[in-house]
Amino acid sequence: LSIHVVNKMGYEEFIKSFGNVVEHCSLCAAAVWRERPFRDAENLASCFGDFIDRLPISGKEGILRLHPDLAGRLAQAGQLTSESTREQASAGLNTMTEEERQRMTNLNKRYTQKFGFPFVICARENKKDAILRGLGERLENAPQTEAITGANEVKKICRLRLLDLVKPDSQLNS
Numbered sequence: 180l181s182i183h184v185v186n187k188m189g190y191e192e193f194i195k196s197f198g199n200v201v202e203h204c205s206l207c208a209a210a211v212w213r214e215r216p217f218r219d220a221e222n223l224a225s226c227f228g229d230f231i232d233r234l235p236i237s238g239k240e241g242i243l244r245l246h247p248d249l250a251g252r253l254a255q256a257g258q259l260t261s262e263s264t265r266e267q268a269s270a271g272l273n274t275m276t277e278e279e280r281q282r283m284t285n286l287n288k289r290y291t292q293k294f295g296f297p298f299v300i301c302a303r304e305n306k307k308d309a310i311l312r313g314l315g316e317r318l319e320n321a322p323q324t325e326a327i328t329g330a331n332e333v334k335k336i337c338r339l340r341l342l343d344l345v346k347p348d349s350q351l352n353s
């Protein structure tokens with residue numbers, strides 16, 4: 180997509196195109212549409228980021244609750260969205276040993292029990308060892324801290340998904 184095409188979209192088309200750049204949260208796209216026109220993909224990503232930053236803690240937690248666990252039940256059942264499937268595979272989460280998977284499952288369960296939302300990290304910026312380490316470390320954080328830390332990871336995931344969708348004109352045969 181060219182940013183010029185994006186800027187001409189009505190909100191239905193915009194939501195259809197960007198409804199999953201924040202996992203299962205088309206509300207974000209529905210809200211960000213009003214900020215058009217966007218200069219480029221980075222500007223579009225920062226509009227999504229600002230929307231997430233402006234949410235109250237309850238809204239940030241809500242966005243985190245919409246995320247699938249890493250290497251969790253949905254992943255093992257092959258029921259992740261295509262974006263999540265690709266991201267989790269890129270971190271090597273689909274090639275874990277049984278021991279690693281067990282450790283991930285236990286840590287995810289402890290994290291979700293403590294915070295009331297799942298552990299979210301940008302899988303494209305981390306490999307499985309960093310993810311397991313991050314999960315163990317962040318488990319010690321205060322709830323308020325983790326809602327914000329998780330939301331910042333969602334912003335990284337969202338930006339990378341947008342950069343996949345919106346290409347600079349130089350890269351398009353427009």
Ligand SMILES: NC(=O)NC1=NC(=O)NC1=O
Pocket residue numbers: 246247248249262263264266267297298299300301302303336
């Ligand atoms: N719980 C998660 O962190 N999920 C995910 N992170 C990603 O980068 N993709 C996901 O599906």
